[in-house]
Amino acid sequence: MNSRKVGNQTVIYVNQPVILSSYSIVGPMEGKGPLGKTFDLVWTDSLNGEKSWELAESKMLQNAMQGALNKSGIPEAEIDYILTGDLLNQIMASNFAARALALPFIGLYGACSTMALGIAVGSMFLDGGFAQNILVGVSSHHDSAERQFRLPTEHGSQRAMSAQWTVTGAGSLVLAREGSGPRITAATIGRVLDYGGKDVNNMGAAMAPAVADTMVNHFQDLNRKPKDYDLIISGDLGTYGLALAHKVLRQSGVDIGREYTDCGTMIYNPDQDVHAGASGCACSAVVLAGDIIQRLKSGELKRVLLVGSGSLHSPTSALQGQSIPGIGHAVVIEA
Amino acid sequence: MRILVKKVLRPPTIGLSPMEYQALSKQISPKPTVVKNSIRAFFVGGLICMIGQIIINLFRLGGLTFPEASAATSAVLIFLGALLTGLGVYDHIARFAGAGSIVPITGFANSIVAPALEFKREGYVLGVGARLFQIAGPVLVYGIVTSIIVGLIFFLLH
Numbered sequence: 001m002n003s004r005k006v007g008n009q010t011v012i013y014v015n016q017p018v019i020l021s022s023y024s025i026v027g028p029m030e031g032k033g034p035l036g037k038t039f040d041l042v043w044t045d046s047l048n049g050e051k052s053w054e055l056a057e058s059k060m061l062q063n064a065m066q067g068a069l070n071k072s073g074i075p076e077a078e079i080d081y082i083l084t085g086d087l088l089n090q091i092m093a094s095n096f097a098a099r100a101l102a103l104p105f106i107g108l109y110g111a112c113s114t115m116a117l118g119i120a121v122g123s124m125f126l127d128g129g130f131a132q133n134i135l136v137g138v139s140s141h142h143d144s145a146e147r148q149f150r151l152p153t154e155h156g157s158q159r160a161m162s163a164q165w166t167v168t169g170a171g172s173l174v175l176a177r178e179g180s181g182p183r184i185t186a187a188t189i190g191r192v193l194d195y196g197g198k199d200v201n202n203m204g205a206a207m208a209p210a211v212a213d214t215m216v217n218h219f220q221d222l223n224r225k226p227k228d229y230d231l232i233i234s235g236d237l238g239t240y241g242l243a244l245a246h247k248v249l250r251q252s253g254v255d256i257g258r259e260y261t262d263c264g265t266m267i268y269n270p271d272q273d274v275h276a277g278a279s280g281c282a283c284s285a286v287v288l289a290g291d292i293i294q295r296l297k298s299g300e301l302k303r304v305l306l307v308g309s310g311s312l313h314s315p316t317s318a319l320q321g322q323s324i325p326g327i328g329h330a331v332v333i334e335a
Numbered sequence: 336m337r338i339l340v341k342k343v344l345r346p347p348t349i350g351l352s353p354m355e356y357q358a359l360s361k362q363i364s365p366k367p368t369v370v371k372n373s374i375r376a377f378f379v380g381g382l383i384c385m386i387g388q389i390i391i392n393l394f395r396l397g398g399l400t401f402p403e404a405s406a407a408t409s410a411v412l413i414f415l416g417a418l419l420t421g422l423g424v425y426d427h428i429a430r431f432a433g434a435g436s437i438v439p440i441t442g443f444a445n446s447i448v449a450p451a452l453e454f455k456r457e458g459y460v461l462g463v464g465a466r467l468f469q470i471a472g473p474v475l476v477y478g479i480v481t482s483i484i485v486g487l488i489f490f491l492l493h
Contacts, residue, residue: 152469158372213344220347248350
Protein backbone atom coordinates (compact mmCIF):
# COMPACT_ATOMS: atom_id res chain seq x y z
CA MET A 1 0.00 0.00 0.00
CA ASN A 2 1.31 3.40 -0.97
CA SER A 3 0.66 4.97 2.38
CA ARG A 4 0.42 8.69 2.86
CA LYS A 5 0.76 8.20 6.59
CA VAL A 6 4.26 8.69 7.94
CA GLY A 7 5.44 8.00 11.45
CA ASN A 8 2.90 7.97 14.24
CA GLN A 9 0.48 10.77 13.55
CA THR A 10 1.36 12.55 10.33
CA VAL A 11 0.00 12.42 6.79
CA ILE A 12 1.79 13.74 3.72
CA TYR A 13 -0.51 14.85 0.92
CA VAL A 14 0.50 13.53 -2.49
CA ASN A 15 -1.98 15.61 -4.51
CA GLN A 16 -1.35 18.73 -2.48
CA PRO A 17 -4.59 20.68 -1.98
CA VAL A 18 -4.51 24.36 -2.79
CA ILE A 19 -6.00 27.23 -0.81
CA LEU A 20 -7.88 28.93 -3.64
CA SER A 21 -9.25 31.73 -1.53
CA SER A 22 -9.70 32.90 2.02
CA TYR A 23 -12.08 35.30 3.70
CA SER A 24 -12.21 36.72 7.20
CA ILE A 25 -14.75 38.78 9.09
CA VAL A 26 -14.20 40.19 12.57
CA GLY A 27 -16.00 42.29 15.13
CA PRO A 28 -15.24 45.93 15.92
CA MET A 29 -12.72 45.21 18.68
CA GLU A 30 -10.63 42.88 16.50
CA GLY A 31 -10.82 45.46 13.73
CA LYS A 32 -9.09 47.98 16.02
CA GLY A 33 -6.25 45.52 16.76
CA PRO A 34 -2.85 45.34 15.07
CA LEU A 35 -4.15 43.01 12.31
CA GLY A 36 -7.20 45.19 11.59
CA LYS A 37 -6.15 45.90 8.01
CA THR A 38 -5.60 42.23 7.12
CA PHE A 39 -9.24 41.23 7.50
CA ASP A 40 -11.65 41.27 4.57
CA LEU A 41 -14.51 42.79 6.54
CA VAL A 42 -14.87 44.42 9.95
CA TRP A 43 -18.37 44.55 11.43
CA THR A 44 -19.05 47.84 13.16
CA ASP A 45 -21.48 46.18 15.56
CA SER A 46 -21.05 42.66 16.94
CA LEU A 47 -24.82 42.01 16.87
CA ASN A 48 -25.12 43.37 13.31
CA GLY A 49 -28.90 43.62 13.43
CA GLU A 50 -29.46 39.95 14.34
CA LYS A 51 -31.77 38.87 17.16
CA SER A 52 -29.12 37.15 19.27
CA TRP A 53 -25.36 36.73 19.61
CA GLU A 54 -25.68 33.16 18.33
CA LEU A 55 -27.52 34.21 15.18
CA ALA A 56 -25.01 37.01 14.65
CA GLU A 57 -22.17 34.48 14.89
CA SER A 58 -23.90 32.17 12.45
CA LYS A 59 -24.48 35.03 10.02
CA MET A 60 -20.82 35.99 10.28
CA LEU A 61 -19.80 32.42 9.43
CA GLN A 62 -22.25 32.27 6.55
CA ASN A 63 -20.99 35.58 5.17
CA ALA A 64 -17.36 34.50 5.53
CA MET A 65 -18.04 31.25 3.64
CA GLN A 66 -19.93 33.16 0.96
CA GLY A 67 -17.03 35.63 0.78
CA ALA A 68 -14.47 32.86 0.30
CA LEU A 69 -16.67 31.26 -2.36
CA ASN A 70 -17.06 34.51 -4.27
CA LYS A 71 -13.32 35.18 -4.16
CA SER A 72 -12.50 31.67 -5.41
CA GLY A 73 -14.71 31.94 -8.46
CA ILE A 74 -15.90 28.37 -7.88
CA PRO A 75 -19.66 28.05 -8.47
CA GLU A 76 -21.53 27.04 -5.34
CA ALA A 77 -22.74 23.84 -6.99
CA GLU A 78 -19.14 22.64 -7.42
CA ILE A 79 -18.43 22.61 -3.68
CA ASP A 80 -18.48 18.95 -2.67
CA TYR A 81 -18.53 19.42 1.09
CA ILE A 82 -18.56 22.15 3.65
CA LEU A 83 -16.62 21.42 6.81
CA THR A 84 -17.35 23.81 9.63
CA GLY A 85 -17.33 24.06 13.38
CA ASP A 86 -17.71 26.54 16.22
CA LEU A 87 -17.90 26.65 20.01
CA LEU A 88 -21.64 26.80 20.59
CA ASN A 89 -23.65 23.87 21.92
CA GLN A 90 -24.40 21.42 19.09
CA ILE A 91 -22.30 23.70 16.83
CA MET A 92 -25.30 25.93 16.29
CA ALA A 93 -23.50 28.63 14.30
CA SER A 94 -22.25 26.03 11.81
CA ASN A 95 -25.54 24.19 11.45
CA PHE A 96 -27.47 27.37 10.79
CA ALA A 97 -24.87 28.73 8.37
CA ALA A 98 -24.91 25.36 6.57
CA ARG A 99 -28.70 25.54 6.39
CA ALA A 100 -28.40 28.82 4.50
CA LEU A 101 -25.87 27.37 2.05
CA ALA A 102 -27.65 24.00 1.67
CA LEU A 103 -24.60 22.08 0.49
CA PRO A 104 -23.37 18.66 1.71
CA PHE A 105 -22.22 19.38 5.24
CA ILE A 106 -19.89 17.77 7.74
CA GLY A 107 -19.92 19.37 11.19
CA LEU A 108 -16.67 19.36 13.13
CA TYR A 109 -15.85 19.97 16.75
CA GLY A 110 -12.27 20.53 17.75
CA ALA A 111 -12.98 23.52 19.97
CA CYS A 112 -10.57 26.30 18.99
CA SER A 113 -8.47 23.91 16.88
CA THR A 114 -11.31 23.44 14.41
CA MET A 115 -9.76 25.45 11.55
CA ALA A 116 -6.62 23.30 11.54
CA LEU A 117 -8.75 20.17 11.91
CA GLY A 118 -10.97 21.24 9.00
CA ILE A 119 -7.95 21.90 6.78
CA ALA A 120 -6.36 18.54 7.70
CA VAL A 121 -9.54 16.51 7.12
CA GLY A 122 -10.62 18.48 4.06
CA SER A 123 -7.19 17.95 2.53
CA MET A 124 -7.50 14.20 3.12
CA PHE A 125 -10.77 14.23 1.17
CA LEU A 126 -9.17 16.19 -1.66
CA ASP A 127 -5.97 14.17 -1.80
CA GLY A 128 -7.89 10.92 -1.63
CA GLY A 129 -10.05 11.92 -4.57
CA PHE A 130 -13.26 12.16 -2.58
CA ALA A 131 -13.80 15.80 -3.52
CA GLN A 132 -12.72 18.49 -5.97
CA ASN A 133 -13.55 21.56 -3.88
CA ILE A 134 -14.14 21.95 -0.18
CA LEU A 135 -15.30 24.92 1.82
CA VAL A 136 -13.88 25.13 5.35
CA GLY A 137 -15.15 27.64 7.87
CA VAL A 138 -15.17 28.33 11.59
CA SER A 139 -16.51 31.03 13.84
CA SER A 140 -16.53 32.24 17.42
CA HIS A 141 -18.21 35.19 19.06
CA HIS A 142 -17.16 36.87 22.27
CA ASP A 143 -20.67 37.38 23.59
CA SER A 144 -22.13 33.99 22.62
CA ALA A 145 -19.10 32.33 24.24
CA GLU A 146 -19.41 34.47 27.39
CA ARG A 147 -23.03 33.57 27.95
CA GLN A 148 -22.47 29.88 27.25
CA PHE A 149 -19.21 29.30 29.10
CA ARG A 150 -19.18 32.11 31.65
CA LEU A 151 -21.64 34.81 32.70
CA PRO A 152 -24.26 37.04 31.05
CA THR A 153 -22.46 39.65 28.99
CA GLU A 154 -23.62 42.65 31.03
CA HIS A 155 -22.69 41.11 34.38
CA GLY A 156 -20.01 43.14 36.09
CA SER A 157 -17.01 41.11 37.23
CA GLN A 158 -13.25 41.13 36.99
CA ARG A 159 -11.53 38.70 34.63
CA ALA A 160 -8.54 36.68 35.74
CA MET A 161 -5.12 37.88 34.54
CA SER A 162 -4.66 34.55 32.72
CA ALA A 163 -8.06 34.77 30.99
CA GLN A 164 -8.22 35.22 27.24
CA TRP A 165 -10.71 37.15 25.16
CA THR A 166 -12.83 35.13 22.72
CA VAL A 167 -12.45 36.54 19.23
CA THR A 168 -15.61 37.68 17.48
CA GLY A 169 -14.94 36.53 13.96
CA ALA A 170 -15.25 33.97 11.24
CA GLY A 171 -12.70 32.64 8.77
CA SER A 172 -13.25 30.54 5.71
CA LEU A 173 -11.10 28.89 3.02
CA VAL A 174 -11.85 27.23 -0.28
CA LEU A 175 -9.58 24.20 -0.67
CA ALA A 176 -9.30 22.61 -4.09
CA ARG A 177 -7.53 19.80 -5.92
CA GLU A 178 -6.58 22.14 -8.73
CA GLY A 179 -5.72 25.80 -9.02
CA SER A 180 -3.09 28.14 -7.67
CA GLY A 181 -2.38 29.39 -4.20
CA PRO A 182 -0.65 28.20 -1.03
CA ARG A 183 -0.56 24.39 -0.77
CA ILE A 184 -1.34 22.11 2.14
CA THR A 185 1.52 19.61 2.22
CA ALA A 186 1.21 17.69 5.49
CA ALA A 187 -0.85 17.42 8.64
CA THR A 188 -0.39 15.94 12.09
CA ILE A 189 -3.57 14.95 13.89
CA GLY A 190 -3.18 15.48 17.61
CA ARG A 191 -4.10 13.24 20.52
CA VAL A 192 -6.08 14.42 23.51
CA LEU A 193 -3.83 15.08 26.48
CA ASP A 194 -4.77 16.20 29.95
CA TYR A 195 -1.97 17.34 32.22
CA GLY A 196 -4.27 18.21 35.06
CA GLY A 197 -4.99 21.90 34.45
CA LYS A 198 -8.38 22.74 35.94
CA ASP A 199 -8.55 26.50 35.63
CA VAL A 200 -11.03 27.45 32.89
CA ASN A 201 -9.58 30.95 33.12
CA ASN A 202 -6.19 29.61 32.11
CA MET A 203 -6.89 27.57 29.00
CA GLY A 204 -3.54 28.35 27.42
CA ALA A 205 -1.87 26.38 30.20
CA ALA A 206 -4.36 23.52 29.74
CA MET A 207 -3.69 23.26 25.99
CA ALA A 208 0.08 23.82 25.90
CA PRO A 209 1.07 20.15 26.61
CA ALA A 210 -1.16 18.82 23.81
CA VAL A 211 0.17 21.42 21.38
CA ALA A 212 3.76 20.65 22.34
CA ASP A 213 3.09 16.90 22.03
CA THR A 214 1.72 17.35 18.51
CA MET A 215 4.75 19.42 17.55
CA VAL A 216 7.20 16.89 19.02
CA ASN A 217 5.50 14.12 17.03
CA HIS A 218 5.29 16.25 13.90
CA PHE A 219 9.03 16.95 13.94
CA GLN A 220 9.87 13.29 14.54
CA ASP A 221 7.41 11.92 11.95
CA LEU A 222 8.77 14.17 9.21
CA ASN A 223 12.33 14.22 10.53
CA ARG A 224 12.22 17.99 10.54
CA LYS A 225 13.36 20.71 12.89
CA PRO A 226 11.68 24.00 13.83
CA LYS A 227 14.26 25.78 11.65
CA ASP A 228 12.71 24.08 8.60
CA TYR A 229 9.77 26.49 9.01
CA ASP A 230 9.63 30.24 8.49
CA LEU A 231 6.80 30.46 10.95
CA ILE A 232 5.41 28.07 13.54
CA ILE A 233 2.20 29.37 14.99
CA SER A 234 -0.18 27.86 17.50
CA GLY A 235 -3.87 28.70 17.57
CA ASP A 236 -4.81 30.37 20.83
CA LEU A 237 -2.44 29.59 23.67
CA GLY A 238 -2.24 33.27 24.54
CA THR A 239 0.64 35.01 26.28
CA TYR A 240 1.19 32.57 29.15
CA GLY A 241 0.31 29.43 27.18
CA LEU A 242 2.88 30.42 24.56
CA ALA A 243 5.53 31.00 27.22
CA LEU A 244 4.70 27.60 28.72
CA ALA A 245 4.80 25.85 25.34
CA HIS A 246 8.23 27.36 24.62
CA LYS A 247 9.55 26.04 27.96
CA VAL A 248 7.93 22.63 27.53
CA LEU A 249 9.34 22.23 24.02
CA ARG A 250 12.83 23.19 25.10
CA GLN A 251 12.63 20.77 28.03
CA SER A 252 11.57 18.12 25.51
CA GLY A 253 14.73 18.65 23.50
CA VAL A 254 13.17 20.72 20.72
CA ASP A 255 15.37 23.60 19.67
CA ILE A 256 12.68 26.21 19.24
CA GLY A 257 13.17 29.93 19.02
CA ARG A 258 11.57 33.10 17.79
CA GLU A 259 10.02 31.43 14.74
CA TYR A 260 7.37 30.04 17.08
CA THR A 261 4.55 32.36 18.10
CA ASP A 262 0.82 32.23 18.77
CA CYS A 263 -2.20 33.72 16.98
CA GLY A 264 -3.67 34.62 20.37
CA THR A 265 -0.92 37.14 20.98
CA MET A 266 -1.43 38.93 17.64
CA ILE A 267 -5.06 40.06 17.49
CA TYR A 268 -5.35 42.68 20.24
CA ASN A 269 -3.24 45.63 21.29
CA PRO A 270 -1.93 45.63 24.87
CA ASP A 271 -4.12 48.66 25.65
CA GLN A 272 -7.27 46.72 24.74
CA ASP A 273 -7.21 45.16 28.22
CA VAL A 274 -7.82 41.58 27.17
CA HIS A 275 -5.31 40.17 29.66
CA ALA A 276 -3.69 37.00 28.23
CA GLY A 277 -4.60 37.56 24.56
CA ALA A 278 -7.15 36.14 22.18
CA SER A 279 -8.87 32.77 21.97
CA GLY A 280 -11.71 31.07 20.12
CA CYS A 281 -12.11 29.16 16.86
CA ALA A 282 -11.90 32.41 14.95
CA CYS A 283 -8.57 33.33 16.55
CA SER A 284 -6.38 31.11 14.38
CA ALA A 285 -8.87 31.21 11.50
CA VAL A 286 -8.83 34.97 10.94
CA VAL A 287 -5.06 35.22 11.45
CA LEU A 288 -4.60 32.45 8.88
CA ALA A 289 -7.21 33.72 6.42
CA GLY A 290 -5.81 37.22 6.61
CA ASP A 291 -2.23 37.80 7.72
CA ILE A 292 -0.60 34.40 7.14
CA ILE A 293 -2.04 33.72 3.71
CA GLN A 294 -1.18 37.26 2.61
CA ARG A 295 2.41 36.75 3.75
CA LEU A 296 2.57 33.36 2.00
CA LYS A 297 1.33 34.95 -1.21
CA SER A 298 3.76 37.87 -0.98
CA GLY A 299 6.67 35.45 -0.65
CA GLU A 300 7.60 36.63 2.86
CA LEU A 301 6.81 33.17 4.19
CA LYS A 302 7.62 29.93 2.38
CA ARG A 303 6.59 27.23 4.83
CA VAL A 304 4.29 27.64 7.81
CA LEU A 305 3.29 25.19 10.53
CA LEU A 306 -0.10 26.06 12.01
CA VAL A 307 -0.93 24.15 15.18
CA GLY A 308 -4.59 24.69 16.09
CA SER A 309 -5.11 24.38 19.82
CA GLY A 310 -8.35 23.20 21.39
CA SER A 311 -9.54 23.12 24.96
CA LEU A 312 -11.96 20.20 25.05
CA HIS A 313 -13.84 20.94 28.25
CA SER A 314 -17.50 21.84 28.56
CA PRO A 315 -19.24 24.08 31.10
CA THR A 316 -20.63 20.87 32.65
CA SER A 317 -17.27 19.12 32.89
CA ALA A 318 -15.75 22.19 34.53
CA LEU A 319 -18.56 22.41 37.10
CA GLN A 320 -18.13 18.70 37.83
CA GLY A 321 -14.52 19.40 38.81
CA GLN A 322 -12.88 17.72 35.83
CA SER A 323 -9.52 18.84 34.51
CA ILE A 324 -9.29 20.22 30.98
CA PRO A 325 -8.33 17.93 28.08
CA GLY A 326 -6.44 19.68 25.33
CA ILE A 327 -5.66 18.93 21.70
CA GLY A 328 -3.43 20.28 18.97
CA HIS A 329 -3.77 19.67 15.23
CA ALA A 330 -0.94 20.74 12.92
CA VAL A 331 -1.06 21.58 9.23
CA VAL A 332 1.83 22.55 6.98
CA ILE A 333 1.09 25.30 4.48
CA GLU A 334 3.63 26.14 1.79
CA ALA A 335 3.73 29.04 -0.65
CA MET B 336 -3.87 15.17 42.23
CA ARG B 337 -5.92 12.84 40.05
CA ILE B 338 -4.90 13.29 36.45
CA LEU B 339 -6.86 11.75 33.65
CA VAL B 340 -3.97 11.16 31.33
CA LYS B 341 -3.09 7.78 29.91
CA LYS B 342 -0.37 6.36 32.15
CA VAL B 343 2.01 5.33 29.42
CA LEU B 344 1.96 7.61 26.40
CA ARG B 345 3.38 6.24 23.18
CA PRO B 346 6.64 8.16 22.72
CA PRO B 347 7.74 10.68 21.71
CA THR B 348 5.97 13.10 23.96
CA ILE B 349 6.87 16.10 26.04
CA GLY B 350 9.67 15.73 28.56
CA LEU B 351 7.64 16.62 31.65
CA SER B 352 5.36 14.62 33.90
CA PRO B 353 1.94 16.11 34.71
CA MET B 354 3.26 17.00 38.18
CA GLU B 355 6.29 18.78 36.77
CA TYR B 356 4.10 20.53 34.23
CA GLN B 357 1.68 21.79 36.86
CA ALA B 358 4.62 23.18 38.86
CA LEU B 359 5.96 24.97 35.76
CA SER B 360 2.48 26.25 34.90
CA LYS B 361 2.06 27.66 38.39
CA GLN B 362 5.40 29.41 38.10
CA ILE B 363 4.60 31.04 34.74
CA SER B 364 0.90 31.85 35.14
CA PRO B 365 0.20 35.39 36.34
CA LYS B 366 -0.73 36.14 39.93
CA PRO B 367 -3.96 38.01 40.63
CA THR B 368 -3.29 41.70 41.22
CA VAL B 369 -4.66 41.62 44.78
CA VAL B 370 -3.26 44.93 46.08
CA LYS B 371 -4.32 46.94 43.02
CA ASN B 372 -7.76 45.30 43.04
CA SER B 373 -8.22 45.95 46.75
CA ILE B 374 -7.33 49.64 46.44
CA ARG B 375 -9.69 50.12 43.51
CA ALA B 376 -12.46 48.18 45.28
CA PHE B 377 -11.96 50.29 48.42
CA PHE B 378 -12.33 53.59 46.61
CA VAL B 379 -15.14 52.69 44.20
CA GLY B 380 -17.06 50.79 46.91
CA GLY B 381 -16.57 53.77 49.21
CA LEU B 382 -17.74 56.14 46.50
CA ILE B 383 -20.95 54.14 45.97
CA CYS B 384 -21.58 54.17 49.73
CA MET B 385 -20.92 57.91 49.84
CA ILE B 386 -23.48 58.47 47.07
CA GLY B 387 -25.89 56.37 49.14
CA GLN B 388 -25.22 58.54 52.18
CA ILE B 389 -25.84 61.72 50.18
CA ILE B 390 -29.16 60.31 48.95
CA ILE B 391 -30.15 59.37 52.53
CA ASN B 392 -29.33 62.91 53.70
CA LEU B 393 -31.37 64.42 50.89
CA PHE B 394 -34.37 62.23 51.77
CA ARG B 395 -33.94 63.20 55.43
CA LEU B 396 -33.92 66.88 54.42
CA GLY B 397 -37.10 66.16 52.47
CA GLY B 398 -38.72 65.09 55.72
CA LEU B 399 -38.47 61.26 55.70
CA THR B 400 -37.66 59.37 58.91
CA PHE B 401 -34.36 57.44 58.94
CA PRO B 402 -35.89 53.97 58.19
CA GLU B 403 -37.97 55.49 55.40
CA ALA B 404 -34.94 57.31 53.99
CA SER B 405 -32.79 54.12 53.97
CA ALA B 406 -35.49 52.09 52.24
CA ALA B 407 -35.96 54.82 49.64
CA THR B 408 -32.16 55.06 49.14
CA SER B 409 -31.92 51.29 48.55
CA ALA B 410 -34.61 51.63 45.91
CA VAL B 411 -32.76 54.51 44.23
CA LEU B 412 -29.44 52.62 44.23
CA ILE B 413 -31.08 49.47 42.86
CA PHE B 414 -32.63 51.59 40.13
CA LEU B 415 -29.27 53.19 39.32
CA GLY B 416 -27.52 49.79 39.22
CA ALA B 417 -30.20 48.42 36.92
CA LEU B 418 -30.12 51.52 34.70
CA LEU B 419 -26.33 51.43 34.34
CA THR B 420 -26.53 47.71 33.52
CA GLY B 421 -29.14 48.38 30.87
CA LEU B 422 -27.01 51.15 29.40
CA GLY B 423 -24.09 48.72 29.23
CA VAL B 424 -21.95 50.74 31.64
CA TYR B 425 -21.98 48.68 34.82
CA ASP B 426 -19.81 45.84 33.49
CA HIS B 427 -17.16 48.40 32.55
CA ILE B 428 -17.26 49.91 36.04
CA ALA B 429 -16.91 46.41 37.51
CA ARG B 430 -13.95 45.54 35.32
CA PHE B 431 -12.18 48.40 37.02
CA ALA B 432 -13.63 48.17 40.51
CA GLY B 433 -14.19 44.43 41.06
CA ALA B 434 -15.64 43.73 44.48
CA GLY B 435 -16.10 47.48 44.97
CA SER B 436 -19.03 47.38 42.59
CA ILE B 437 -20.14 43.78 43.20
CA VAL B 438 -20.72 43.95 46.96
CA PRO B 439 -22.94 47.07 47.23
CA ILE B 440 -26.64 46.75 46.44
CA THR B 441 -25.99 48.16 42.94
CA GLY B 442 -24.01 44.97 42.23
CA PHE B 443 -26.96 42.87 43.31
CA ALA B 444 -29.16 44.82 40.89
CA ASN B 445 -26.60 44.18 38.16
CA SER B 446 -26.60 40.45 38.90
CA ILE B 447 -30.38 40.31 38.33
CA VAL B 448 -30.67 42.67 35.38
CA ALA B 449 -27.73 41.16 33.42
CA PRO B 450 -29.36 37.69 33.11
CA ALA B 451 -32.73 39.32 32.45
CA LEU B 452 -31.25 41.15 29.46
CA GLU B 453 -29.22 38.15 28.34
CA PHE B 454 -31.92 35.51 28.45
CA LYS B 455 -34.84 37.58 27.16
CA ARG B 456 -34.07 36.04 23.77
CA GLU B 457 -35.11 32.64 25.09
CA GLY B 458 -38.52 34.00 26.11
CA TYR B 459 -40.06 35.35 29.31
CA VAL B 460 -40.77 31.98 30.95
CA LEU B 461 -37.84 29.65 30.21
CA GLY B 462 -35.45 32.51 29.50
CA VAL B 463 -35.92 35.43 31.89
CA GLY B 464 -38.07 33.55 34.41
CA ALA B 465 -35.91 30.47 34.73
CA ARG B 466 -32.53 32.19 34.64
CA LEU B 467 -33.13 35.51 36.38
CA PHE B 468 -31.42 34.26 39.54
CA GLN B 469 -28.54 32.49 37.78
CA ILE B 470 -26.01 34.65 39.63
CA ALA B 471 -28.04 35.99 42.56
CA GLY B 472 -29.62 32.59 43.32
CA PRO B 473 -26.69 31.12 45.28
CA VAL B 474 -26.37 34.38 47.23
CA LEU B 475 -30.05 34.17 48.20
CA VAL B 476 -29.99 30.43 48.96
CA TYR B 477 -26.96 30.56 51.23
CA GLY B 478 -27.90 33.95 52.67
CA ILE B 479 -31.28 32.60 53.74
CA VAL B 480 -29.82 29.27 54.99
CA THR B 481 -27.25 31.19 57.05
CA SER B 482 -29.95 33.44 58.52
CA ILE B 483 -31.99 30.36 59.50
CA ILE B 484 -28.98 28.80 61.24
CA VAL B 485 -28.11 32.06 63.03
CA GLY B 486 -31.78 32.44 64.01
CA LEU B 487 -31.86 28.91 65.45
CA ILE B 488 -28.66 29.49 67.44
CA PHE B 489 -30.07 32.75 68.77
CA PHE B 490 -33.36 31.00 69.68
CA LEU B 491 -31.55 28.16 71.51
CA LEU B 492 -29.24 30.49 73.41
CA HIS B 493 -32.14 32.57 74.74
